[in-house]
Amino acid sequence: MKCEECGVELTEENTYRRAMHGVEHHFCCSHCAGSYQKGKA
Numbered sequence: 653m654k655c656e657e658c659g660v661e662l663t664e665e666n667t668y669r670r671a672m673h674g675v676e677h678h679f680c681c682s683h684c685a686g687s688y689q690k691g692k693a
């Protein structure tokens with residue numbers, strides 16, 4: 653599993669999950685989640 657924004661390798665401990673449009677995405681941090689969401693919108 654890798655961060656969908658920056659591509660860093662994720663472990664169970666550092667995975668940040670955020671659901672977008674009913675689909676769960678996986679990131680390394682909330683910053684990457686926000687950046688990914690911005691890029692999609």
Ligand SMILES: [Zn+2]
Binds near residue numbers: 656657658659679684
């Ligand atoms: Zn990241």
